[in-house]
Amino acid sequence: xxxxxxxxxxxxxxxxxxxxxxxxxxxxxxxxxxxxxxxxxxxxxxxxxxxxxxxxxxxxxxxxxxxxxxxxxxxxxxxxxxxxxxxxxxxxxxxxxxxxxxxxxxxxxxxxxxxxxxxxxxxxxxxxxxxxxxxxxxxxxxxxxxxxxxxxxxxxxxxxxxxxxxxxxxxxxxxxxxxxxxxxxxxxxxxxxxxxxxxxxxxxxxxxxxxxxxxxxxxxxxxxxxxxxxxxxxxxxxxxxxxxxxxxxxxxxxxxxxxxxxxxxxxxxxxxxxxxxxxxxxxxxxxxxxxxxxxxxxxxxxxxxxxxxxxxxxxxxxxxxxxxxxxxxxxxxxxxxxxxxxxxxxxxxxxxxxxxxxxxxxxxxxxxxxxxxxxxxxxxxxxxxxxxxxxxxxxxxxxxxxxxxxxxxxxxxxxxxxxxxxxxxxxxxxxxxxxxxxxxxxxxxxxxxxxxxxxxxxxxxxxxxxxxxxxxxxxxxxxxxxxxxxxxxxxxxxxxxxxxxxxxxxxxxxxxxxxxxxxxxxxxxxxxxxxxxxxxxxxxxxxxxxxxxxxxxxxxxxxxxxxxxxxxxxxxxxxxxxxxxxxxxxxxx
Numbered sequence: 001x002x003x004x005x006x007x008x009x010x011x012x013x014x015x016x017x018x019x020x021x022x023x024x025x026x027x028x029x030x031x032x033x034x035x036x037x038x039x040x041x042x043x044x045x046x047x048x049x050x051x052x053x054x055x056x057x058x059x060x061x062x063x064x065x066x067x068x069x070x071x072x073x074x075x076x077x078x079x080x081x082x083x084x085x086x087x088x089x090x091x092x093x094x095x096x097x098x099x100x101x102x103x104x105x106x107x108x109x110x111x112x113x114x115x116x117x118x119x120x121x122x123x124x125x126x127x128x129x130x131x132x133x134x135x136x137x138x139x140x141x142x143x144x145x146x147x148x149x150x151x152x153x154x155x156x157x158x159x160x161x162x163x164x165x166x167x168x169x170x171x172x173x174x175x176x177x178x179x180x181x182x183x184x185x186x187x188x189x190x191x192x193x194x195x196x197x198x199x200x201x202x203x204x205x206x207x208x209x210x211x212x213x214x215x216x217x218x219x220x221x222x223x224x225x226x227x228x229x230x231x232x233x234x235x236x237x238x239x240x241x242x243x244x245x246x247x248x249x250x251x252x253x254x255x256x257x258x259x260x261x262x263x264x265x266x267x268x269x270x271x272x273x274x275x276x277x278x279x280x281x282x283x284x285x286x287x288x289x290x291x292x293x294x295x296x297x298x299x300x301x302x303x304x305x306x307x308x309x310x311x312x313x314x315x316x317x318x319x320x321x322x323x324x325x326x327x328x329x330x331x332x333x334x335x336x337x338x339x340x341x342x343x344x345x346x347x348x349x350x351x352x353x354x355x356x357x358x359x360x361x362x363x364x365x366x367x368x369x370x371x372x373x374x375x376x377x378x379x380x381x382x383x384x385x386x387x388x389x390x391x392x393x394x395x396x397x398x399x400x401x402x403x404x405x406x407x408x409x410x411x412x413x414x415x416x417x418x419x420x421x422x423x424x425x426x427x428x429x430x431x432x433x434x435x436x437x438x439x440x441x442x443x444x445x446x447x448x449x450x451x452x453x454x455x456x457x458x459x460x461x462x463x464x465x466x467x468x469x470x471x472x473x474x475x476x477x478x479x480x481x482x483x484x485x486x487x488x489x490x491x492x493x494x495x496x497x498x499x500x501x502x503x504x505x506x507x508x509x510x511x512x513x514x515x516x517x518x519x520x521x522x523x524x525x526x527x528x529x530x531x532x533x534x535x536x537x538x539x540x541x542x543x544x545x546x547x548x549x550x551x552x553x554x555x556x557x558x559x560x561x562x563x564x565x566x567x568x569x570x571x572x573x574x575x576x577x578x579x580x581x582x583x584x585x586x587x588x589x
Contacts, residue, residue, distance in 0.1 A: 010058035010068065012046045012140045019195025020044050020060050023185050026201045027146055030181065030208045034353040036156070036174050039530055041127060041147035045071055045114055046140030058140060065123035065517055065524045074117060078110035085109065107134050111143055118145065122516040123527065126150050126509035126534070132182035135189035144185040146178060149534065151506045156354065157344040161223055161322045169219045173345050173354060176216035180208055206351075213352040216345065220337060223322050225257025226298035226305050235275050236327060237350045240335040242282045248332040251288030254311060255325040257297040262317035262324040265309045266292055272299055272306040281307055285329060293326070359388050359484070359492055366501060367482050367494055368440075370583070372400055375440035383442055384484050386423035387430045393488035395435035395466055396426075397449060401479035402439035406446035413437070413449040420444075435483075452476070470495050499540050499579075501586040507538045511546055518553035523560060541584060544576035 008016065020042050027040035044060035057068040082088060087105060092098035111131035118129040127147040134141040158172035170176045184201040188194050201208065217233040226232075240249055256263045273280045275296060284307055288294055295309040313324055319340040326338040336355065337345040343355035361381050368375050380398055387396045399405045406415040413434065421429070421444045429436050434448035451473035470483050474496050485493040514531040517524055535550070542550070551573050562568045 008062070010055045010060065010062040012044070012058050012060070012142060013137050013193070015193050015195035016044060016060045016137075017195075018198070019188075019200045022195055022198060022200035023144060023146070023181070026199070026205070026208070027178075027181050029205045030177055030212075031148075033205050033209055033351075034173065034177060034212075035356055036148075036152060036177075036354060038149040038152040039534070041129075041527070041530070043118070043129075043145040043147070044142055045074075045131075045145060046137070046142040047075070047110070047134070049136060049139050049141055051139050053139065061524075061526065063522070063524060065520060065527050066118070066121065070121060071114065071117055074110060074113045077113040077116065078106065081109035081112055082106050104133070107141070110134070114143055114145060118147065123513060123524075123531075125513035125516070126506065127513075128153050130178050130182060132186045135186045137189050137194065142189055144182055144189075146181065148174075148178070150509075151503070157339075157342050159219075159223065159322050159339070159344075160320070164222050165227070167219075167222045167227070169223060170216055173212065173216045173352065176219070177208065177212035180212045180215060184208070209352055210350075213345070213347070217337065220325050220344075221255065221298075221305065224255035224297060224325050225260065225323065226255070228298065228305075232275070232305065233347070233352075235278065236335055237333070237347065238278045239275075239281055239285070240329045240331070240347075241333045241350075242278055243332065244282050244286060249282060249285055249329045250331070251285040251329050252293040253285075253288075253296045253307070253327040253329075254293050254313065255296055255305075255327065256311075256323060258295075258299065258308060260297075260323055262314055262321065263295060263311050264314050265295065265311045267311075268309040269307065272308040275305040275307065356491060359384060360494075361385070363500065364482070364484065364494055367498055368398065370498060371480050371482050371496075372398065372440045376442055379442040380438070380440070382423050383421065383426045383438065386426040387436070387484065388486060388492070389427050390430045390486060393466055394430035394486045395449075395451075395470065396430075396484045396486075397435045397437045397451070397481060398440060398483070399437060399445075399479055399481040400440060402437055402443070402445040405479065406437055406449075409437075409446065409449055409452065412452070413446045415446045416444060418443040418445055430486075467493060499584060501584055502538065502541060503586050507541050510535045510538055511542070511549070515549060515553055518557050521560065522564070523557055528557070539574060540577050541580055542574065542576060543580075547574040547576050550574045 024040050024042040027042065031038055031040065043064065043066060046058040048056040055068055057071050059066050059068055059071070082105060085105060092101055111133060114131045115129045118124050124147065126149060128150045129145055129147040132144040134143045153174060156172045156174045158175070159169060160171070161169045162171065163169055170179060181201060184203060188200055188202050194200065213233045214231065217236070218230060221232055242249065254263055273284065275281060281294070284294055287310060291312050292310050293312065294307045295311040296305050296307045299306050299308060317324055322339065328336045328338060330336060333349040335347050336343045346353055346355045364381055364384055365377055368377050368380055375398070384396055387394050403418070406413065418439070420442060421438070426436065429447050432448055434450050436444060437446040437449050438444050451469045466485050466487060470485050474483070483495045485495065514528070514535045517528040517531050554571055558568045
């Protein structure tokens with residue numbers, strides 16, 4: 001007999017399902033805003049405080065893949081983690097502080113034990129979970145738990161540092177956002193009937209992203225030796241937005257403590273300038289160039305960051321120390337936060353997201369090698385990187401038959417005698433409208449190229465002419481080519497889009513998770529269909545045997561639904577894609 005959805009058996013409070021779904025929806029909206037490619041898998045786990053109840057442990061959703069029995073050993077495991085923690089023997093002389101600190105540590109270890117349970121559960125394959133500190137609701141201490149796709153999280157630029165000078169370090173912008181979400185979920189559980197109002201976090205997406213930005217940037221400043229980094233993201237917003245004599249700002253700051261081994265001082269200021277003095281810092285920014293920027297850090301006799309010198313990153317900087325960071329001001333209201341050449345955060349008009357501008361050299365290399373096997377890949381990548389430096393958008397066309405294409409397109413291009421071009425010349429050529437056409441060895445055959453092609457349904461009306469002209473050109477079946485489109489909105493597209501190389505383990509995890517959930521009876525429909533959506537992203541990579549496993553699971557699920565719910569959902573069989581080969585696996589060896 002199916003469970004009545006109106007009845008909560010594992011009862012903690014009346015709005016627990018609304019609260020969970022509200023957290024899920026708010027989290028996924030925030031993920032979309034920062035360009036993080038994952039759903040949010042939200043679970044509530046409550047532990048009885050006192051009294052007599054049918055369930056000493058409650059799980060929401062109670063018809064999901066996790067049961068109270070899965071968490072039966074959490075309390076004992078948490079006690080063990082607490083005894084093993086370095087702060088277990090720490091004594092605070094104030095009894096009140098001592099008690100609060102150790103109670104918080106015990107709850108923190110229980111949250112860690114919850115994530116350990118979830119990490120080995122079959123329904124969690126391919127997911128990473130984060131658990132909040134608990135809050136008491138009724139007679140239960142409730143933890144909010146959010147899971148994300150492990151592959152998406154691992155692809156996020158992040159630090160290895162977890163602690164610096166006694167401060168906990170948030171390793172990435174995504175971790176900062178998750179921390180903000182979990183903290184707010186815990187705080188909202190203080191409110192009676194949490195979830196009844198529809199907003200379980202008490203904040204909209206812009207506020208969540210803004211708070212996460214401050215959290216992450218503050219940790220970056222701590223890594224760079226500044227303990228007081230509150231509000232520094234707002235200072236950087238103000239600095240990037242402030243014009244100087246009508247000009248937008250361009251240049252960079254090096255965040256590093258004085259005497260940091262990884263930086264070289266070129267000129268030291270007699271009187272340091274506080275970062276909060278944005279007009280003065282903006283004026284100094286005019287002195288920064290390609291290799292020399294403003295050195296900013298916390299000085300011994302002051303609180304907060306100050307610009308104290310002009311300097312540069314040394315060639316022998318030890319990137320594993322994670323002590324030197326670059327803030328690149330790239331226009332009005334636009335700045336990027338980088339470490340060792342890798343962008344970790346991009347901010348445009350005060351709104352932060354994961355970096356999307358930087359050319360992914362590994363993807364470009366893979367596209368060139370698969371499309372143009374005899375190409376000089378390193379040379380072409382250097383030209384593509386040079387083309388990225390333009391401010392208004394550009395196109396680089398790498399054609400397997402550049403000579404013929406230069407002649408065919410000559411009515412709307414300037415063909416040139418084939419010539420090797422340097423990255424410096426490439427930067428100049430992309431200053432004009434139209435594409436630069438090169439052959440697989442990097443010789444230029446035409447400039448100012450306007451691509452042609454027949455209009456069809458493959459374009460995107462939300463994109464500009466460069467992108468849509470490229471799509472139309474590729475639809476006309478030109479010679480084998482790779483085209484890099486640099487749009488004025490600072491996005492980069494590598495076309496045609498080839499199926500990327502992926503890890504075999506990632507695909508097998510997604511398949512295992514779906515098959516495990518689809519086999520449960522009664523089914524956990526919400527989780528099963530989300531797992532099927534995740535698996536569908538890897539459909540191209542499945543063998544026919546794996547497709548047959550999916551088809552069998554889908555059919556059995558539909559049979560159960562028809563027998564128990566009187567309805568079925570139509571579906572197409574999954575079929576192995578003949579274009580799939582071992583060449584699409586990453587790290588095949």
